[in-house]
Amino acid sequence: MLVSYEWLKEYVKIDDLTAEEVAEKLTRSGVEVDIVEPLNKGVSKIVVGKVVACEKHPEADKLNVCQVDVGEEEVQIVCGAANVAKDQFVVVAKVGARLPGGMKIKRAKLRGQVSEGMICSMQELGYEGKLVAKELAEGIFVFPTDMTPGEDAIPHLNLNDYVLELDLTANRADCLSMIGVAYEVGAILGREVKLPDPEWTEGEERASDYVSVNVDATGDNPYYGAFMIRDVTIAPSPMWLQTKLMAAGIRPINNVVDVTNYVLLEYGQPLHAFDYDRFGSKEILVRRATEGEKIVTLDDTERTLSTDYLLITNGRDPVALAGVMGGADSEVQGDTKNILLEAAYFNGSTVRKASRELGLRSDASARFEKGVDPNRVKEAGERAAALIADLAGGTVLSGIVEYDSLDRQQKVVTITLEKINNLLGTTITSKDVREVFNKLKFVFEESEEGEFTVHAPTRRQDLKIEVDIIEEVARLYGYDNIPTTLPNTPNTPGGLTEVQWKKRKLRRFLENAGLHEAITYSLTTVEKEVHFAEERHRVKVAQPMSEERSTLRTTLLPHLLEALSHNKNRNINDVHLYEIGTAFYTEEETVTKQPDEKTLVSGAFMGLWHEHSWQGEKKAVDFFVVKGIVEGIFEELNVKGEVKFVQGEPKGLHPGRAAMVTVEGVEVGVVGQLHPAVAKVLSLPETFVFELNLHKIFARESRDVRYDPIPRYPAMDRDIALVVDEGVQAEDVKQVIVEFGGDLLKHVALFDLYQGEHLNEGKKSLAFSLRYLDTEKTLTEEEVSKVHGKVLVGLEEKLGATLRS
Template sequence: MLVPVNWLKEYVNIDDISIEELEERLVMSGSKTECVLKTAREVEGVVVGKIVEVVKHPNADKLLITKVDVGENVVQIVTGAQNIKEGDIVPVALVGAKLPGGIKIKKGKLRGEVSNGMLCSAEELGFTENVVPKESKNGIFILNGEFVLGQDIKKALDLNDYIIEFEITPNRPDCLSMIGMARETAATFKRELKYPAINIVNEIEDINDYISIEVKDKDLCRRYAVRAIKDVKIAPSPMWLQLKLMKAGVRPINNIVDITNYVMLEYGIPLHAFDLDKLCGKKILVRRAVEGEIIKTLDGVERKLNQNHLVIADSERPVAIAGVMGGEDTEVTESTKTILLECANFNKTSIRNTSRGIGLRTEASSRFEKGIDPNIIQTALNRVCQLIQELNAGKVIKGVIDIYENKLEKKCIKVRPERVNNLIGIKLSTDEMIDILSRLELEVKEKENVLEVVVPTFRQDLQQEIDFVEEVARIYGYDIINSTLPKGAVWGAKTNAQEIESYTKNILYSLGFNEISTYSFVGPKSLDMIKIPEESFLRRTVKLINPLGEEYSIMRTTLIPSMMEVLTKNINRNVKQAFAFEIGRVFIPHEVPVKTLPIEKKVLTMGMYGDDVDFFDLKGAVCTIFERLGIKDYEFIPEKNHLTFHPGRCATIVYGNHILGNLGEIHPDVIENYGIDNRIYVADIDFDMILGLTRLDRVYKPLPKYPSTSRDMALVVKEEVYAKDIEDIIRENGGKILEKYRLFDVYRGKQIPDGYKSMAYSLTFRALDRTLTDEEVNKVYDKILKELMEKLNAKLR
């Protein structure tokens, strides 16, 4: 929000306050500033001049020789500008003048003709190109109105001014206006706020003879009001109006459009003017668009609408996209004689979705989507009519058509002064609090040591007691609130879940993994990238109402896409090897569309790639984590139907009847979707379930008194036999004396038939109460071997 200080002074007297103090105090009272600019700060020696003669340059087709009256004398200036004529009032940089960029004007000759100065464009006075009127764009700044010739241009155009740019938070749409910022200024400096005096005289006829209004979709339009003006005279706005708009970042168009923009900036509520004679059937209908309906907006673009878009229509077609932009068919032009002024209150969510859906964001939509006070609509309409009368731009037709059934009422909220003081850490009297709140135009009454605060409808952000604590604190002054230490004993400790999470992270750090943190919101395409089936529950997502963009429009149901993006980015930056993990939440809705809060589940996702990295590195890392967390009796089951993973290099982690997660090599098709060639390995584990299985307590046993004995077993089995199949049989038949077993070799090659492999195990036997005999060990060994031969067709190598 750009706020010209001289315009601000029209509503609150701050002549005695320096710009430095003004900015500092407003910042400390909660109005964050982006910057402060001085208008025409590098402009010196530029005066008002009148062109009295224009002739072609005798030696150059594209140059003109002008004679310019600058008050005390007439000077000759050669210019290449083509938008000037005799009688134009223009800014003139005399010899010795200084312009932005260090430019100094000198006396010279252009193609043999003397030039004693320069005619200036608006840009050369410090204005940006986007606010320059069209008639002065790429040319000399033509001044409209009466001026004193020879007067310093900064005084003539009120350029001895400062412009403060404020960052307005979404919860304070009331501050997207000059009056809103004046209200903040008045409250901060204990000054009186002066509202514009609105007085309309000589109204004629009756508006009901000109137009009828029907609001069909009242859920999207809370209030809709119109006034009409006849005998309109379209012309350039007076210079004071153009300059105010330009300083506030708005390009002047014509008197009618400029007045509506002026009032929008003044009151913070957008207005729109239709050429009433171009409205078919002399009727306005506020309705949802018909699917596929087309409207050509004021920017000349044809836009296709759907039934989610609200439009303003006449009896035949849409004439405006509600809250966003008007239509070209009813645009106010130089031939317009009668206008219809619209001011409305639209559903902010609808406007936000419409603006995003059609790809068009305007000054109007940016205000409507934050929420507009519906109770200032008639005030804004009357203000426009008043200014039209003052500029002699038309005759105001009597009456207002105002459809407002569901009126927004003021709220009364109770505030406890003791509570306010306790939270802020100060000791303000009740009277001081009443004074602060009253300066913000809140109606306050004290009743039994409680303040009953009536909140005006322009402050829709004030909903509960804590909001008033902030209001008191910021107006009192954050900078003068003394720092104090908290009272009482403060204790803190991690919960068991937090301890386990920290311990798990330390395990992963020790294994060489780096922790990453990614956004909880992703785009629908991320699920396509990892080939999630359409029927998968992972497609049931929580959609954001106000996303930053399509790529951040849903809450994630899996962390794999985020992990893939991180690893892909590292690959594209020539990082040869990476090990990463994230413990984050996924969001699973109970139903779609979402009606209740979704299930939030913590997930551990691990990812790795590199020249010497394979599936078993990832599996080993998972096993290490489970071992150190005291999780036993889990299994890795081959998985061939998970579309994200390679069908021959993927496993499901199972604990009893529960699935803990999946791990494996990412499917080549998924790799191709990310535009890389590397093999990537990812594990996706339900961390909430891990928390329930973790056993960090340790039971220590004495060292065994009796020796162990071992046997090696080399088996030839078919390729499709898994190590787990062999180990299940070894474990089931090992009895009480089998202490441990370990796979120490897998061999394929000479002496091993095609389609077979050799798997060698070391088996360790021990009894806790005696020394084992060979007969005891051989008996168990033979039993194991027999079962392997019978069930797996294994042969002893």
């Protein structure tokens, strides 16, 4: 809801407060104000001007030379707008004026003609194009009425106003109107609210002679009121009305339609104006649509209806979709003379269903969905009828033709002072509570026992039970005045669960390693996962927000790769992301129970991993960078058991540059390069990924953490180069070395791989560095040679490995 500060001043006295101060008080009382936006974007020195002469520029077909009266003087302005003409009242930025963006107006020469200022369009003054009346969207702004040349134009254009953007919760439908916000501000400040008092002179003819109202769907439409206004003149609205609508984000159309939108904002009550002569009959019939019935709405779209939708008809054909949008056949047009004005109360759930299924979300439907004040429906119609008569020169016929079975009773809630204080933890007195109810304009009775019987006004549809009244007391008493207390529960220390602690530790490790966290949708499509996930049953969403979000994911990789592609398309080529999230699995073709949920951690890398421009160093991401990060994850989580990287061909990964990750023989994830075909589909360069099943990893025991003292005795290092068959893996060789090295062998590391000259075909050379150490004494050469010899013998017996000569 956008609230004009200047408009709000018409209902409650707030001249002594700035817009920012009003916003602060509203926010502290529970009606959050997101932002206070000034309408003036830096405009100064603009005045009203009258075009006294307008001639074509002698040297340019598309320019006009205008003589403009700006009060103290007459100036010449060269203007390129097609709609400029003599006797118009326009907005003039004089020499020295400023426009949005810091633009300063200077004296200039255009094709030999002096121009001393600028005739402005609304867009040039800072208004959004979508809020400018259609007839003025392509040219300069022309005042709809006569003005005084030389006057300051800023107040006339409402550029001295501020707009408060309210972020309302669903229960505060009362604040979807200016009067509702005025009641809220009045309650906070303890001030009276001034309500409109519509007055008009009724015509001699009766409205009932022109129209009748019948309602079939009484449960959907308990009240329908019809006003007849004859002999109107359709014209642009006066500036005060246009600027109020634009401040609220609504484009002005004409005086009749603008009045219905104005009253919508003022009262929170949607109204609709029909062209009576195009209506098609003298009967209004409100009924449910028949299956397959069609209507062309105001947006010129033909819509097919079902029996769930409520229609306004002329007895035969639909003329409006109740509470959502009017029909194109009976809309108010430039030649409209007679108006049939609708003020009705429609069931919120019926309007919501039609609005959602047809994709027609409007200001009217939003208010009906949340609930309008039943006691203001007729008042809003009277206010609109009076304004139309005033602004369009029409005659309001006597009487209102209506159907009325609407319940206008107030909700009655009983609450005790003790209950209020117990729930809030306060010591509020009866006097404090009485003051709150009086500020809110609630009618109430107080018993001698401290019990309050509150009659909640119908404008506050959210007040139904005790806690609603207690909330009102808390808001107006002041949240800042409520003392801080501990919960009345046994003292239990808070803390993270083991899984939460491990996730936090994992995030810290990955971010320290240089990765950025991504958070992606849990909803995806089968097509996006086809490169990575095996064929299996999927968990489908019953009512997806779109086809792109129709199933629950079984892997995190597709969305991470989408994020990489998104960055690459914006020339961000070095990106390393991770995500910790949930995947969903089911064995059922038609899901009847909750799917299994598994927590995964995935990473995706592209571009450079390290770059030092001064030294000229560049290291691209490769398999071993990602493998090292995965190894670091297991170290960080202190996972018990032997971790192995087993060469394999995981789906979607490069068959020669990928591995399955296992712990004690149990597969827990994959790591490797993205398959070139998949990378091509996603327009990605060489990309590396990993994905681990944290559900399995967290389920494993953690290693006992033991600290070894710093060695007091020297170690002895030996390097060996072994010739083995080409198919022998380095990991297997390392395992044999560890097996025969015994307690003295403390460290083994592969540092070289060689194939080629001086080696037989089908052979390769692996070079390892071995470190021997005894923590109790200094090792001798004989002790090391004895253990080292066992290692060499074991390698030859188990793997056929020989020392390279």
